Amino acid sequence: MYERIREKLGILADAAKYDVSCSSSGSNRKNENKGIGDAEGTGICHTYTEDGRCVSLLKILLTNHCIYDCAFCVSRRSNDIKRAAFTVEEVVELTMNFYRRNYIEGLFLSSGIFKDADYTMERLVRIVKKLRQEERFNGYIHLKTIPGASDELLREAGMYADRMSINLEMPTETGLKLLAPEKSHAEVKKPLKYIQNSITQFQSEKALIKSVPKFVPAGQSTQIVVGATPESDKEILYTANAFYQRFSLKRVYYSGYIPISHDSRLPVIGSQPPLIRENRLYQADWLMRFYGFKVQEILNDIHPNLEVDVDPKLSWALRNLDQFPVDVNTADYYMILRVPGIGVSSALKIVQARKFGRLYQSHLRKLGIAFGKARHFIRYADSPIQLKDYEAGHIKGLILSESKSKYQKNPHNQLSLF
Amino acid sequence: MELYIFDGSLEGLLTAVFESYHRKSPVVKLVTEASYIPDVFQSGFQILSDREKGKRVWRGLCKKMGKEWQLRFYKAFLSEQPDVFQHLFNFSRYIIDQPAGATENFAHRDVLAISQTAQKVHREKHRMEAFVRFQKTGDGIYYAHIEPDFDVLPLLPEHFQNRYADQRWIIYDLKRKYGLYYDLEKTEEIELAEAPQMSIVNALPSDVLDPKEQLYTLLWQDYFTSTNIQARKNTRLHVRHVPRRYWKYLSEKQG
Secondary structure, eight states: OOOHHHHHHHHHHHHHHHHHHOOOOOOOEEESSSOOOOESSSSOOOOTTSSOEEEEEEESOOOOOOSOTTTTTTOOSOOOOOOOOOOOHHHHHHHHHHHHHSSSSSSEEEOOOOOOOOHHHHHHHHHHHEEESSBBBOOOOEEEOTTOOHHHHHHHHHOSSOOOOOOOOSHHHHHHHHOOOTTHHHHHHHHHHHHHHHHHHHHHHHOTTOOOOOOOOOTTEEEEEESSSOHHHHHHHHHHHHHHHHHSSSEEEEEEEOOOOOTTOOOOOTTTTOOOHHHHHHHHHHHHHHHHHHHHOOOOOSSOOOSSSSSSSHHHHHHHHHGGOOOTSOOOOHHHSTTTOOOOHHHHHHHGGGGOOOOOOHHHHHHHHHHHHHHTTTEEOOOOOOOOOHHHHHHHHHHHHHHOOOOOSOOSOOOOOO | EEEEOOOSSSSHHHHHHHHHHHOOSSSSEEEEEOOOOOOOOOOOOOOOHHHHHHHHHHHHHHHHHHHHHHHHHHHHHTTTTTTHHHHOOOOOOHHHSSSSSSGGGGTTTHHHHHHHHHHHHHHHHHHHHHHHOOOEEEEEEEEEOOOSSSSGGGGGGHHHHSSTTTTEEEEEETTTTEEEESSSOOEEEOOOSSSOOOSOSSSSSSSGGGGGHHHHHHHHHHHHHHTGGGOOOOOHHHHHHSSSGGGOOOOOOOO
């Protein structure tokens, strides 16, 4: 008797999984009405899939019927797959029952476009409205913005959702036109801008009148598919950077393209998704958001792509050896943050601890920095006297030979002969 | 060096700090009654837990540490680690003796130890917030049991009662044989006369479960499978995030 709902969930979860956003943090929705759920504060990953990705939200499509035929999308019109659609009630029931059992932090609801944008958006809004108003659900809701939906519907959606997102898909307009001639970046920018303006408007009203309701409190995000089209890392990261700045996005997600089509414009089925590249892009993204790096420092015309064998921070340091060594006992916090092997929390600990006395190697090791990597770039109270300056290539070789990189010399997907 | 023996309680630990000032002991080794082995060459001083003395020390500490450090102190205490009592004792004396702000001296071994132990306990608390899987019983109570590495139950009520304000729930620690029960009004500690065993598949026998429970377990397992991308399979990463010792809680790992 459960077969129908199981089949639907199978189809519609499978179709939704290529959207990699899993965040459930950044909202401030408290459970104030003695209802169910609380989306305040940090997110929680309730489990991880076997591919190592966090499962925080029930991520499903309302339907995988779609009027568009985007080559990179598994739900494209011309793809011969099973189609299904949830009813409004089914989505609400699933969300509530999963949430009550502590399986999830909330709902990530997306959809294929059936009929037209407004028709689809209206259904999505109906679901989140029911959750908020009838079920008194205060958990996290991530709602997809359907390009082309009317401003009125977007505004209503924003009253119930914690986060809204709309995907750029390809990093450049040219790439997008190649695979999805019916789409454009312009139609992504328009609703991003509209929602951004509404957020600002609600915030300024809230400063005056406390009872102004929440509007997309966890902000907006987008996703860029990596490796489906031939853009360089520089093009990808510059696009991301522009969107962070122009639309105050909370996150840009990078999704390594998983081949799902025999289309000759795309990588063939069975080829390995670009996981290392995706990882390096996330690292570079972190450098921009939390480490005070400018995108031009990480990638530029001379270095249009991120290195595979070393992370972008180490790569930057090796190209800028004139800025090192950094003395941890005297340097500025932001310079300490730039040392490979020192992260945000150890950099903070270093500047706090050094007020009490000079820091020695033993202190640094215990504070939790990656000393083996950092030692080439720092000076501390008992640093050994260095007679000559090492070259970048030499340091890189030393670090690589000492470290056990998760990306070993042989990629793990490559079969060994013996 | 003097040897202090205390009962292992937080009150006892704080009393020991009080006594060390009272008795002017410069260096103290602190052991619990449970771990104390009588020694011919050294007699221990027995600490009698005293609410008032404990409170005085705690108030003194609170003057020097902010909310965050007060919580860290408590979290480190809950770790049940053998050397944590000594660290907490030394830490308390260090903080009391120094001007305010000494909690930031991460190069100090006890400050660092407390900070790191508290972090471990915090992580375990966070894992419990993630890995608890409730099962709905026939009488509408959502039940889950756990066996956390540290005694994190006292840290959980706020999170769960904020979130599940409109449903009754029980979270039971099988290892330490007590649990939390939320009755829609408040959360209380409870002890079950006959605690269930940690079983691999479902925590509770099917005859006490809500008739729909099986469906949702099944749907959750289905969801877990469907949302995985086979082409990205990465077992090492999966196991790093969901260590094997927690699999027994997780219905999605039983499918």
